Amino acid sequence: AQSVAQPEDQVNVAEGNPLTVKCTYSVSGNPYLFWYVQYPNRGLQFLLKYITGDNLVKGSYGFEAEFNKSQTSFHLKKPSALVSDSALYFCAIIMDTGRRALTFGSGTRLQVQP
């Protein structure tokens, strides 16, 4: 079955420290991978995507993600966390390039402590 998994319900990190939010996937064929962030009372905001090309992709707000085909992972990273990064993060995958509907992981809450 094709799926996306976020193994951590919550990640806690101190401000200024690097952060990683994990995502693994299972899909036949080439994966199309995305990260979205959700702030309270706001919609999902697109952060970055991997379609093809360089394994390290850069996105909004200083976030980046590394696509690792052998480990079927697409972890979200940031070198220095900000308190304002505290939010709910979703990894998503497109399994059908026809309809292009997103399948989301269950989300990881990132808490950055001052």
Added chain:
Amino acid sequence: DTGVSQNPRHKITKRGQNVTFRCDPISEHNRLYWYRQTLGQGPEFLTYFQNEAQLEKSRLLSDRFSAERPKGSFSTLEIQRTEQGDSAMYLCASSYTSGDSYEQYFGPGTRLTVT
């Protein structure tokens, strides 16, 4: 580009009543998606349109749910005879199908509470 808008932002209704939500996508986007998000979960796909054609409905979308996108612009999602299990955040997203622009842009959602 004013982004995707959704109305109303909140809806409280009694079980058995009908409700309708509206989504206005980004103007040049030809694809429009509806998702449902329950507490603690990621959004789940419900249906999508390319222009005015509804191309797929998830099995999550019971016969009580109907969606339209007349003229390929805004879309409405109607739920008839609401049930408490329909309580969720309903999200709309739009995208433009060109090249590798697979990302979707989401509205703020409509939170439905069925009492």
